[in-house]
Amino acid sequence: xxxxxxxxxxxxxxxxxxxxxxxxxxxxxxxxxxxxxxxxxxxxxxxxxxxxxxxxxxxxxxxxxxxxxxxxxxxxxxxxxxxxxxxxxxxxxxxxxxxxxxxxxxxxxxxxxxxxxxxxxxxxxxxxxxxxxxxxxxxxxxxxxxxxxxxxxxxxxxxxxxxxxxxxxxxxxxx
Numbered sequence: 001x002x003x004x005x006x007x008x009x010x011x012x013x014x015x016x017x018x019x020x021x022x023x024x025x026x027x028x029x030x031x032x033x034x035x036x037x038x039x040x041x042x043x044x045x046x047x048x049x050x051x052x053x054x055x056x057x058x059x060x061x062x063x064x065x066x067x068x069x070x071x072x073x074x075x076x077x078x079x080x081x082x083x084x085x086x087x088x089x090x091x092x093x094x095x096x097x098x099x100x101x102x103x104x105x106x107x108x109x110x111x112x113x114x115x116x117x118x119x120x121x122x123x124x125x126x127x128x129x130x131x132x133x134x135x136x137x138x139x140x141x142x143x144x145x146x147x148x149x150x151x152x153x154x155x156x157x158x159x160x161x162x163x164x165x166x167x168x169x170x171x172x173x174x175x
Contacts, residue, residue: 014140018077022075022076022082025072026069028069029068029072030066033066035066036065040059040155043055047141059131086121107126107127107130110127111127115167115169116169117153117169117170118170120151120155120166120169121148121152121168124154124155125151128146128150128151129147132147152175154166155168
């Protein structure tokens with residue numbers, strides 16, 4: 001048995017550990033970058049008096065994505081593995097809580113189904129209160145007050161500030 005401690009990228013036999021998920025991410029970045037570059041070739045020329053045409057930016061972004069994909073693949077081949085994030089309130093040994101995910105999905109679907117009828121000001125508050133309750137908050141009065149303030153505030157922000165119509169629902173004419 002060896003007296004030296006193993007590094008995270010080596011096994012006892014000295015072979016390099018390869019995180020195959022990183023290759024998947026590198027491939028995804030390369031495909032997205034290649035598509036962005038291809039899509040840039042279909043753009044028409046912009047204004048002739050501009051030194052840098054608008055269609056130049058997709059080429060830059062696509063090229064950067066391809067370079068990042070190559071660098072990630074190279075780092076993976078060399079044995080670099082990402083460090084696990086140390087969350088102070090996250091126990092990575094515990095399985096996912098699918099019941100909580102399902103409850104959050106129900107709250108989100110209720111929002112989608114009711115937003116046209118009740119309007120964003122009401123369903124946004126329901127979304128906030130329902131999410132807070134599912135995640136463990138038991139201060140209903142505060143959650144309702146915050147939910148109403150956020151949903152009415154965002155409704156006015158989108159409607160008045162940006163000029164985008166968000167469903168008012170049963171509060172149409174009141175808001």
